[in-house]
Structures are given as C-alpha cells and as structure tokens.
Amino acid sequence: MANTKKVAAEVKEVAKETAAKTKAAAKETAAKAKKTATKAAAKTKAAVEKATEKDVVFVEFADKQLDIAVLVEAAKADYKAKGHRAPKAVKLYIKPEEGVAYYTVNDKGDADQKIDL
Structure with a gap:
C-alpha cells in the first residue's frame, strides 16, 4: 500500500x-x-x-462623365454574367458616338461584349 x-x-x-x-x-x-x-x-x-x-480617370463628353474604373468593373461583371469566369483583365474600347464601350478578354471579343454608357 x-x-x-x-x-x-x-x-x-x-x-x-x-x-x-x-x-x-x-x-x-x-x-x-x-x-x-x-x-x-x-x-x-x-x-x-x-x-x-489609385489614380482615377474620367472621360467627359456630351454632358456625361464616365469613370474608367467603373466601366472596367462593369465589363468584368457583364462577362461573368454571360456564364464565364471573372476575367483578370479586360481591354476597354469606348465609343461615345455609339453610346457603348466594347471590351475584350484575352484579346478576344465579339459584338456582344459591350456595355452601355
């Protein structure tokens, strides 16, 4: 014990x-x-x-003011909404006379890849 x-x-x-x-x-x-x-x-x-x-770029025309960063994000959102993965980078082509901005992803695009201004 x-x-x-x-x-x-x-x-x-x-x-x-x-x-x-x-x-x-x-x-x-x-x-x-x-x-x-x-x-x-x-x-x-x-x-x-x-x-x-970050620097901010605006385009002004016909009594409109466009924030380029906002347009880029809108293009990315549009691309994603069309069933694609969110792109890392886009190229934006603003056409004020048409009231749209076209975009490409990986240097590929079509007429459907556009956003209204």
Whole structure:
C-alpha cells in the first residue's frame, strides 16, 4: 500500500507538471496568434489604403462623365454574367458616338461584349 501511495503521489506530481506545461504552451500559442493577427490586420489596412490611392480617370463628353474604373468593373461583371469566369483583365474600347464601350478578354471579343454608357 505504501508503494501504491508513492505511485499515486508521483502520478499526481507528473499531472501537475503536465498541466503547468500545457498552460504555458497555451499562453505562448495565444500570444503568437495575437501577434500574427495584429500583423495581418496591419497588412490588410495598408493594402486597403494603397487600393484607395489609385489614380482615377474620367472621360467627359456630351454632358456625361464616365469613370474608367467603373466601366472596367462593369465589363468584368457583364462577362461573368454571360456564364464565364471573372476575367483578370479586360481591354476597354469606348465609343461615345455609339453610346457603348466594347471590351475584350484575352484579346478576344465579339459584338456582344459591350456595355452601355
């Protein structure tokens, strides 16, 4: 019985040590996660700020003002709405006299690839 009490005491001590190590590891992991999240938030904030600092180009004609970036996004949305994957890049051909902007994707296009101005 004395031997059983001794083993039980040793097991209890090992359990305490394991619990202490686990608690310390959990604190360390939480600190690393917080640091990583803080860095990620800072990078995201910087990316958003950079994205909002882009140059803006407007075309004005016949009492209309067109934002080129908006037209490009509209062309991408039109292409996607026609059952294609969202294109990474498009070329835009603005025809004010026709009131439309034609676009190509991967240098390929047809008369159907157009958006109204």
